[in-house]
Amino acid sequence: MSAADRSDFEVFVLANEPKLRIALAALFGQDQGRDATSAALLYAWEHWETVSVMGNPAGYLYRVGQSSLRRRKEPKWLPVPAMGDSEIEPGLPSALASLSAKQRVAVVLVHAYGWSRREAAELSGMSLSSLDTHLARGLAKLRSRLGVEANA
């Protein structure tokens, strides 16, 4: 990889790593999600000539990350850390764990991170209608588990 390519790759990582990390963490839990993100970005590094010209490289690498975990374990959800004044419902990790993987990805990307439905669909490979279904059902289940109102 040339210096110019390395520079391009670094820009690419800055732009796409957060997306991949959050989406794969939503899918697999934080630890496996990070491993999958590393594997996907490493693949991009090793195949930069191909990945750099893709129309939807993040979506492609999301699937690389998915297939990189040959022996998936049940997602593990880290406990809510103590963060000073920040308030996070302690039951949030277990509530997230109760969602299906697709529901979790839809809720985290669209509801929490404010991605457009199309962005989330392109990354996750879901159709828009499927994404809507998983988002609605995931949010309803999450709110029910946490006992919060629909406008929260």
Added chain:
Amino acid sequence: MPDLDVQIRSYFEATTRPVGVDDLLEYETPVVPPTVVPKPRIRRGMLVAAAAAAAIVVAFVFSLVIPGSEVPPITQPTPTTSLPLSETPPSELFDLTDWIAVYESPPNGGRSIDQGTFLIHPDGTGREEAGDIDGRISNFGLMPDWSPDGTRLLMARGIIGIRRDSDRLYEVDLLTGTTRALFACAGRCISDSYPAYSPDGSSIAFVRRTGVFVSTTDAGGGGSSSLEDSSCGIWVGSVDSLEAEQITSDPACVTTSPRWSPSGGELVYAMGDGADTPLHAIYVIDLATREISQITDLGLDGAEPDWSPDGGWIVFGTHPAQWWDAGDKPQGNLYRVRPDGSDLQQLTFFDSSKPRTSGARYTPDGRWIVFSVDNEIWAMPSEGGEPLRLLTGGRYSQVDWQP
């Protein structure tokens, strides 16, 4: 407490660590995926072909038994490889986040409230109620059928004419969790069943039973009720207006399972001969001309057809019977046939000592056929081949895969 979206974002920001370029260079155990093409079609295609090959092995293993007098000449898929499909993890074959809608009967001795349609992932995880009918979660929801956009599910409430009034069709909106009853079933209408969305989702085909209940009173003050002047037929109704039109007429009430062609121009369905021990055949009706073609012989006793998404095949089972009324019926198997009745192929080769198959449906991508085998849901490559056990441990039947 902050809003839920803020909490989730804060949680992920606090518990995930960014991966930088330097981290990659120091990544000690890189995982290079052997196959990185999203949804690798090549690999799946190979598996499908491999499974077709395994049909030959299965034929020997299951000691092929075909009643020669009732089965027309059969051709077999051409094998190309011998990869053992059953040893391949389901995660390599299916998207495990898909949903399968499936009817689940209560366990022996269980409460009737436990029965209904549920959504389950292909690996058996994530069981969820599919809807709420009359205030009871998915209770008695039968014969699930996904809308083409995957946001709604059709369900029936009863098999032809067992009960009255409540035997309507229901549509569950999975986005909102709400359910609505379809097509007013009043007057001579006794029940609606076997619902199927048209390919564009605008219409629903179903079987309607009509008739008149006549009550009698005996000398002792007791009474009974019988159904007189009964008739059935396939109807097609509009999802928006809920106006329905009768398409076929069947005085013997032996019509079941209408399913749409991918073009929406035809329906395939099964109809029995009305005998005490009925035999069934598969028919196709052109909705524009109302011309009906019988595409299988009555002797094959075929029922529960489904049209492949590419329009090229119709899959069906033989000797329809459920576990509770199988009696002395011959063992059923799955077959496929061209819509014009040509090129009949046998897909499964269970003999009389093996489980009973029913309710075959194509997956939306057309690569698999899912069906029930006694109380389990199995899958098989659409060209035939070694079947896989998908959903076990329950009392499952009537399956439909999420689009």
